[in-house]
Amino acid sequence: MENFSAFVSQPSALLQNINLENEMGTSNKPPKLLRMEDYPSWADKFETYIQALNYETWTAVEEEYIIPKNENGSNYRLSQIAEALLNKDRGNPDMRKSKMALLKKEFDIFTQVKGETFAQLVERYCHLVNEMKRLGNDKPDYEYIDKLADALPEEWGTFILIQQ
Known part of the structure; x- marks a missing residue:
C-alpha cells in the first residue's frame, strides 16, 4: 500500500510510465506507432519486440516484401507510400x-x-x-x-x- 500511495501522489511518474510503455511496449503489448513521423524508430522497436517475443515466427517469414506499384507501373518510393497513407487517412x-x-x-x-x-x-x-x-x-x-x-x-x- 505504501508503494501505491507514493505512485498515486506522483501523477507525472504514472504518465511517464504509460508513455514509456506506449513507446517501448510491454511483455504483452507491442510498441505503439503514435505519429507517422516516428515510423523509422518505431519500426526498429517493433522488429525487436517481435524477435524477442517469438524469434521462430520472425524467421519463418520467407516471402520477400513486394513494393507497391503506382499507376505507371513503377515502384513507389518509401516516402511516397508514407505520404499516400497520410493523405488517405486525412481524406x-x-x-x-x-x-x-x-x-x-x-x-x-x-x-x-x-x-x-x-x-x-x-x-x-x-x-x-x-x-x-x-x-x-x-x-x-x-x-x-x-x-x-x-x-x-x-x-x-x-x-x-x-x-x-
Missing part, C-alpha cells in the same frame, strides 16, 4: 473540412460526461486535441488549457484558481 478536402467543423463543434461543447472518471476525461480530451492538430487546426496553448479547465468538475475550481 479529400471536403471530408477534411467537414471533419474539422465537427471537431471544432465538439471542442466548443467539450465537458465532462456524467459518470466519467478523470482519466477518461483526459483521454477523451487528448484524443480530440490530437485529431484537431492532425487535421491542421492548431489553437494557442491557452485555449486548450482553458477548455480542459472548464471541463473539470466544480470542486476543482479552487485548485484551478490557485494554479493561475
